[in-house]
Amino acid sequence: MDFNYSIYTTTLMMESLEILPPNIFPAFIFGTLTYCTILFFNMTVLLTIALNRKLHKPMYILLFNLPLNDMMGASAFFPQLVSSLLSQNRSITYSACFVQALLTHLYAAGAFLTLSAMAYDRYVAICCPLKYNTLMSPNNLLKIIIIMWTLDFTLIGLLLALNYRRQICSxxxxxxxxxxxxxxxxxxxxxxxxxxxxxxxxxxxxxLPLLIVVLTYMQILITVVVKRQSDAKSKAIQTCGTHLIVFLCFEFTTLFAVIAHRFESAPQNLRRALGASVMIFPPIINPLIYGLKTKEIQQNLIFFIRKKVSPTKQKNKLDRVKRQLK
Structure with a gap:
């Protein structure tokens, strides 16, 4: 027999993490450090792009959306997880659970849409270089970003709204x-x-993103092979190959995690592992693959650090000279 519970007064209970007491504090430290690492990597990419005018190009402006999205996903997952580890309390209010679910799905959908837009940008740059400035003009770029986030919030908002009921049975x-x-x-x-x-x-x-990525990358590979330019070929394969591998890993991990929820016979530990991997690994890997390993971002990041460090070195040198003169 089902019992009706009010969402305003009922506390929900999440599955146990099944961590042994001696491992609770190390798990808390590991989770906290992982979250801080994710924030640091993604903020580094964000600030590098934002503070360098040379990087204010369509490719990097689209990339700017990815660390924002990854930090949203990590912030939906880690704070609640580490706090429940420390308190050993797996309860959560319905409203907090609803917000976490909303942010989680906004993050997943946002990642797919952003990666699709980045694939389109690479397609135009490699296959239609003469039309690049027209197709990826500031107005068109703004339209792409607005459409991307509007789709994300509309589709996911309605998805979660359908589940919002005043009475629940579990x-x-x-x-x-x-x-x-x-x-x-x-x-x-x-x-x-x-x-x-x-x-x-x-x-x-x-x-749709899978179709866009596969079709655009097929065209990119065909274009590169036809041109027979070794430099262009190696650069395209390096850029697009890495992008494609990360995209497909995220695609299939997310798909299997969703499927695991629809089949009661799916192993519980597999469902947990797939769900957690979607929330943990992309926010760490994305800034390393798309940001810190990108040559132009590396160069501008190093230049920015040197620019900040140099005045300090000069000041210390002057202080030493003054002390010697005294």
């Missing part, structure tokens, strides 16, 4: 963090509309 979140599938399992009554719309969102958010 208080158990079947995951280590809140997400749409776990919230849907709390809902009383018929959830067919939620299922149909959820499948549409999965097909749109994951299917």
């Amino acid at each position: 208080t158990k979140i079947v995951d280590i963090f809140c997400n749409n599938p776990s919230l849907m399992k709390l809902v009383c009554g018929d959830t067919k509309l939620n299922n149909y719309y959820g499948l549409f969102v999965i097909a749109f958010i994951q299917g």
Whole structure:
């Protein structure tokens, strides 16, 4: 028999992390350091792009959206996780769970849309270089970014809104963090509309970017092979190959995590591992792959650091000279 609970007074309970008492504090330290590392890497990329006018180009302006998105995802996941580790309390209010689920899905959808826009930018740059300034003009670039985030907030906002009910029939979140599938399992009554719309969102958010990335990269490889330029070929393969590998890993990990929620027979530990990996690894890997390993960003970051360090060195040198004169 189902019992009705009010979302305003009921506290939800997430799955146990199953960490032994001696390992709780080390896990807390590791989680906190991981979160701080993610913030540091992504803020470094953000500030490097923002403070250097040479990087105010379409490619880097699109890249600017990725660390913003990754920090949103990490902030949705880590603070709640490490606080529950320290307090050993896996309870969460419905409103906090709803916000965490909203940010989690905004992060996942935002990553797909941003990577798709970056793939399109590389396609235009390599396959249509003469039209690049026209197709990726400031106005067109602004339109791409607005469309990208509008789609993200509209599709995910409606997805989560369908699960928002005043009465729920369960208080158990079947995951280590809140997400749409776990919230849907709390809902009383018929959830067919939620299922149909959820499948549409999965097909749109994951299917369309996959199609865009595969088609654009096929065209890029064809163009590079036809031109027979070894420098262009190696640069394109390095840039696009890394992008494609990271994109496909994120694509299939996210897809399997979603599928695992739809099949009750899916192993619980596998579902946990897939869900956590989507929230942990991309925010660490993305700034390293797309940001700090990009040659122009590296050069501008080194120049920026030297610029900040040089005045300090000069000041110390002058202080030493003054002390010697005394």
